[in-house]
Amino acid sequence: MKARVKWAEARTFVGEATTGHKIAFGTAHGEGAKPGPSPMELVLIGTGGCSAYDVVSILEKGRQRIEDCVVELDADRAETDPKVFTRIHMHFIVKGRGLEPAKVERAINLSVEKYCSASAIMARSATLTHDFEVIDTTE
Numbered sequence: 001m002k003a004r005v006k007w008a009e010a011r012t013f014v015g016e017a018t019t020g021h022k023i024a025f026g027t028a029h030g031e032g033a034k035p036g037p038s039p040m041e042l043v044l045i046g047t048g049g050c051s052a053y054d055v056v057s058i059l060e061k062g063r064q065r066i067e068d069c070v071v072e073l074d075a076d077r078a079e080t081d082p083k084v085f086t087r088i089h090m091h092f093i094v095k096g097r098g099l100e101p102a103k104v105e106r107a108i109n110l111s112v113e114k115y116c117s118a119s120a121i122m123a124r125s126a127t128l129t130h131d132f133e134v135i136d137t138t139e
Helices: 039-061 101-115 115-123
Strands: 003-009 012-017 022-026 065-075 085-097 127-136
Touching: 022 039, 039 065, 039 085, 039 101, 039 115, 085 101, 101 115, 101 127
Parallel strands: 085 127
Antiparallel strands: 003 012, 012 022, 065 085
């Protein structure tokens, strides 16, 4: 895997993946607007995205009728440099028809504890916790 980051201006950077997808990120500088997420916000978003991807995949393979998966993340960072994440809580909201809560819980546990490489990296500096809720859309 490769990526490229280029300084655009002030405190704005553009990241580009080998797929060609680009994202502007950075921090506000002076009176300027914030150009997008900060690098650490992207790390947190990536952690949630990695795990959500796993959960959806595991539930689909288990023939669960999943319709939506949202991960709400709440995190704390150290007060001194390098200001790593010290706590990350992931709250999963999984919607679908007749979802089995035990299978949802298993999928989340497998992701956070085994498959999600972002979670594995974050667990080296942060305490990771998670919970979930299942919303049945069967009418």
